Amino acid sequence: MKRCIAVIISLLIVLLLAFAFMNRGVIKDHFVASTFDASPEIERLTESLDLTPTGERIFLASEPAIGGAEHFTAWCSGVNHSEESHVLGCFKRNNIFLFNxxxxxxxxxxxVTAAHELLHAVFARMTPAEQEALAKELRAEYDRLVTDSPELAERMQVYESLSPTAYANELFAVLGTEELSLSKKLEARYANWFNNRVDIVDVHEQVFSVFIDLRARAASLSEELTTLKASIEKRSDEYTASVAAYNSETAEFKDRNERFEFSNNVAEFDEIRWHLLDWHADLEDQLASLRTDTDRYNELRDELEGLKQIGAELDASMNSMPAPIIEAPEPSDQVEE
Known part of the structure; x- marks a missing residue:
């Protein structure tokens, strides 16, 4: 009897050790997450992400840190940004680092960046077989989405040189944080870590609409400026030529009048005089229109310069993330009256 009990205990120990070995990653995550001293910023961030218990465990086990440019640069130095990191964060040495x-x-x-990096941490915890299976699933979903989303193709283009596994890693993070409508199978996967993934995608769209709106307005302004400038220059040339012709005819009319050519033809005098008066009024209208459009051009140009400044400010505030390129006319393009 004692021998049977000893055998059972031995088997239980073996089973326990085997279980611990097979789940050593999860056990380690539980330990690290439970002992991690999160900063107030990380605590607030964790709460706002609305993670499942599994998602929160992996996030905290990655010992996330958030800091300014100096810290972020040091944390993520040496990281291949096309492969391992997002624009404002990186997953390095099993840790998540975020730029504030x-x-x-x-x-x-x-x-959004924290959620992106969390998915990198999740991917890193998968076995090669799991990663391979997920890669096929992700690629099929990408092929479905990209037919109606050239933006997604452009988004993933930077990762095309990566290995299939590294590409899948990035696609996993991008789809999970940036794409609203995914297959039920993928949604079920992401539900393992996010209680409401749609909220993260909504925030992503709201944030990046700043850049989309900025680029759209800049493009509209540039087009309007180009059209308006061409119109002003064409009408200005026409106005200059018309003024020269008006001055010539006015001088001729004055000379004829001084030679008393209209003494016996008052009707012709009145006809030419009224013609010149109408012409003069038309020239004044043309000049007023040119001045109005010149003022409009300069206002639009100032607005475009302002957008360029906003782009520079956003670029500075986001450290390594390129702001949209917004070109403004050079000073030499200023329209003068």
């Missing part, structure tokens, strides 16, 4: 964006116009971007 404080510009109110970009509120929520830290949360």
């Amino acid at each position: 964006v404080t510009d109110p116009r970009l509120e929520g971007i830290v949360e």
